[in-house]
Amino acid sequence: xxxxxxxxxxxxxxxxxxxxxxxxxxxxxxxxxxxxxxxxxxxxxxxxxxxxxxxxxxxxxxxxxxxxxxxxxxxxxxxxxxxxxxxxxxxxxxxxxxxxxxxxxxxxxxxxxxxxxxxxxxxxxxxxxxxxxxxxxxxxxxxxxxxxxxxxxxxxxxxxxxxxxxxxxxxxxxxxxxxxxxxxxxxxxxxxxxxxxxxxxxxxxxxxxxxxxxxxxxxxxxxxxxxxxxxxxxxxxxxxxxxxxxxxxxxxxxxxxxxxxxxxxxxxxxxxxxxxxxxxxxxxxxxxxxxxxxxxxxxxxxxxxxx
Amino acid sequence: xxxxxxxxxxxxxxxxxxxxxxxxxxxxxxxxxxxxxxxxxxxxxxxxxxxxxxxxxxxxxxxxxxxxxxxxxxxxxxxxxxxxxxxxxxxxxxxxxxxxxxxxxxxxxxxxxxxxxxxxxxxxxxxxxxxxxxxxxxxxxxxxxxxxxxxxxxxxxxxxxxxxxxxxxxxxxxxxxxxxxxxxxxxxxxxxxxxxxxxxxxxxxxxxxxxxxxxxxxxxxxxxxxxxxxxxxxxxxxxxxxxxxxxxxxxxxxxxxxxxxxxxxxxxxxxxxxxxxxxxxxxxxxxxxxxxxxxxxxxxxxxxxxxxxxxxxxxxxxxxxxxxxxxxxxxxxxxxxxxxxxxxxxxxxxxxxxxxxxxxxx
Numbered sequence: 001x002x003x004x005x006x007x008x009x010x011x012x013x014x015x016x017x018x019x020x021x022x023x024x025x026x027x028x029x030x031x032x033x034x035x036x037x038x039x040x041x042x043x044x045x046x047x048x049x050x051x052x053x054x055x056x057x058x059x060x061x062x063x064x065x066x067x068x069x070x071x072x073x074x075x076x077x078x079x080x081x082x083x084x085x086x087x088x089x090x091x092x093x094x095x096x097x098x099x100x101x102x103x104x105x106x107x108x109x110x111x112x113x114x115x116x117x118x119x120x121x122x123x124x125x126x127x128x129x130x131x132x133x134x135x136x137x138x139x140x141x142x143x144x145x146x147x148x149x150x151x152x153x154x155x156x157x158x159x160x161x162x163x164x165x166x167x168x169x170x171x172x173x174x175x176x177x178x179x180x181x182x183x184x185x186x187x188x189x190x191x192x193x194x195x196x197x198x199x200x201x202x203x204x205x206x207x208x209x210x211x212x213x214x215x216x217x218x219x220x221x222x223x224x225x226x227x228x229x230x231x232x233x234x235x236x237x238x239x240x241x242x243x244x245x246x247x248x249x250x251x252x253x254x255x256x257x258x259x260x261x262x263x264x265x266x267x268x269x270x271x272x273x274x275x276x277x278x279x280x281x282x283x284x285x286x287x288x289x290x291x292x293x294x295x296x297x298x299x300x301x302x303x304x305x306x307x
Numbered sequence: 308x309x310x311x312x313x314x315x316x317x318x319x320x321x322x323x324x325x326x327x328x329x330x331x332x333x334x335x336x337x338x339x340x341x342x343x344x345x346x347x348x349x350x351x352x353x354x355x356x357x358x359x360x361x362x363x364x365x366x367x368x369x370x371x372x373x374x375x376x377x378x379x380x381x382x383x384x385x386x387x388x389x390x391x392x393x394x395x396x397x398x399x400x401x402x403x404x405x406x407x408x409x410x411x412x413x414x415x416x417x418x419x420x421x422x423x424x425x426x427x428x429x430x431x432x433x434x435x436x437x438x439x440x441x442x443x444x445x446x447x448x449x450x451x452x453x454x455x456x457x458x459x460x461x462x463x464x465x466x467x468x469x470x471x472x473x474x475x476x477x478x479x480x481x482x483x484x485x486x487x488x489x490x491x492x493x494x495x496x497x498x499x500x501x502x503x504x505x506x507x508x509x510x511x512x513x514x515x516x517x518x519x520x521x522x523x524x525x526x527x528x529x530x531x532x533x534x535x536x537x538x539x540x541x542x543x544x545x546x547x548x549x550x551x552x553x554x555x556x557x558x559x560x561x562x563x564x565x566x567x568x569x570x571x572x573x574x575x576x577x578x579x580x581x582x583x584x585x586x587x588x589x590x591x592x593x594x595x596x597x598x599x600x601x602x603x604x605x606x607x608x609x610x611x612x613x614x615x616x617x618x619x620x621x622x623x624x625x626x627x628x629x630x631x632x633x634x635x636x637x638x639x640x641x642x643x644x645x646x647x648x649x650x651x652x653x654x655x656x657x658x659x660x661x662x663x664x665x666x667x668x669x
Contacts, residue, residue: 082645082646086648088645089645092596093641096641100638103632103635106631107345109629110629216629217631224462231455268470269470272463272467279459282459283449286450300454
């Protein structure tokens with residue numbers, strides 16, 4: 001195995017891991033607050049089409065990403081208001097958001113099919129970003145570094161700070177958090193909004209970095225993998241990060257199996273692995289109770305304080 | 308002026324009936340607005356999606372063919388939902404059901420006689436139920452949240468399908484397309500019941516709607532499922548077995564999805580190809596909510612959603628909107644029905660001033 005091959009494999013793994021890491025980081029915060037938003041795939045697509053449209057008309061990729069975040073956030077507020085203030089079923093509302101995002105992005109995107117924008121690549125000087133070796137560190141889109149910074153930030157926030165503690169309290173025991181005076185619903189809405197923004201940014205990675213164009217359903221189910229990743233990570237930031245790269249390796253193996261046509265196992269095996277791994281981890285952590293790191297106690301349960 | 312929600316002692320029956328109808332009508336209005344905003348012909352698109360399939364009699368067969376799987380899957384899901392068991396992986400069970408039926412077809416290739424297709428249908432039910440048995444086992448044994456496990460297994464089933472039709476089951480005469488060999492005459496049901504415009508799937512759906520209705524209304528099992536959904540602790544105290552209900556509702560809803568899958572393969576498609584997983588399993592979740600988990604409601608809601616499927620295809624050719632557009636309407640409908648749920652359980656009061664209302668209960 002040549003060094004070139006190893007470097008290019010590493011670059012691919014980081015690349016495919018980034019969008020699921022971004023979306024899963026957002027969903028981790030949402031679920032830690034006790035809300036299950038299954039609409040990640042839809043919010044990602046809304047982000048992807050927004051990023052493309054804005055970059056196409058302004059030639060400013062940073063603005064494209066910012067608008068993708070805003071669009072993802074906006075769509076998540078729709079979910080948040082229904083689920084939090086009207087107490088609607090979270091599973092069904094999340095699915096509705098997923099279906100809505102898939103449909104809306106296709107409709108909005110019809111006029112963009114076949115167009116192309118400049119790729120949102122590394123901001124480091126070419127000497128580093130294109131160096132056969134150093135590209136493994138410097139050769140990525142700014143979104144890759146943003147994803148890493150965010151998961152470290154979220155991990156620190158959840159574990160070491162007071163707002164993080166309050167967020168976890170709201171997700172573990174909403175009644176107690178409410179009775180000591182924390183505004184449960186606004187805190188949950190803020191978490192949902194953060195998750196929406198992160199999903200929007202994750203979506204922008206597809207239309208700006210992976211392939212700088214718009215195609216219907218271009219996220220190709222990665223939103224569901226992000227949900228699996230939160231489960232696989234056992235609702236912990238550190239495990240989520242390593243899980244993202246593990247899933248990235250599986251997805252890269254799938255790509256190689258598809259491209260080369262022959263491999264140890266069929267490409268579908270690698271594609272199914274993240275989900276099987278998530279179910280296996282779920283079984284392990286659900287069976288040992290009270291050891292920390294398992295699902296937030298209030299996950300998916302509505303909370304209606306009064307009125 | 309303050310708005311208060313006051314819990315009703317009993318869910319309102321009027322609202323249960325009115326809100327789904329209002330949701331569908333409001334969906335049309337919102338749809339017009341969204342399409343107009345995006346520079347499409349809104350009124351025309353809504354007309355093609357909601358009215359053309361109903362008014363044009365040559366579209367009725369299409370609607371019936373699409374309604375059948377939606378109704379079959381949603382009947383099972385509604386039962387599970389009543390017990391607060393959330394099977395959202397019907398799409399996966401729909402796929403494994405079809406695969407199990409196809410496995411029987413390929414194992415008995417060359418055989419003739421009507422027992423072949425009957426065996427395929429039974430295998431379909433078993434295949435769907437088996438896929439749902441995994442989350443059931445995980446939930447009962449390890450307390451695994453079935454929302455997550457059923458959802459994850461959808462994507463495993465999709466890969467299994469893709470593997471089989473591009474690998475071992477690929478049609479040798481299929482010009483390298485990812486599809487199975489076409490089923491033989493003995494392995495197929497007719498597209499329509501002979502002498503009628505009714506697909507066999509819809510006939511089965513009608514019969515099973517009545518069966519589910521009877522079970523819900525008359526049987527102890529129907530009562531048990533509702534009791535466990537409404538008050539699990541009280542139901543357990545009353546001697547009902549939670550684990551047994553988890554098993555039975557997941558197996559039944561999986562079996563129904565599997566039946567829908569093999570019916571689609573053996574009657575509408577005549578083979579299994581990459582386009583086979585068309586999202587019926589997810590749309591059926593909308594059907595079960597729009598039908599308010601009632602078998603007859605589910606039947607009507609299944610037809611409404613089938614109309615949007617067929618109408619979406621009409622709009623695609625007439626108004627030039629992408630096919631996924633139908634999804635916008637389906638999602639809006641689900642949003643509205645979920646939001647309006649609060650009107651069923653609560654009464655809205657407009658109170659002057661901010662004074663506490665002693666009658667208000669949370």
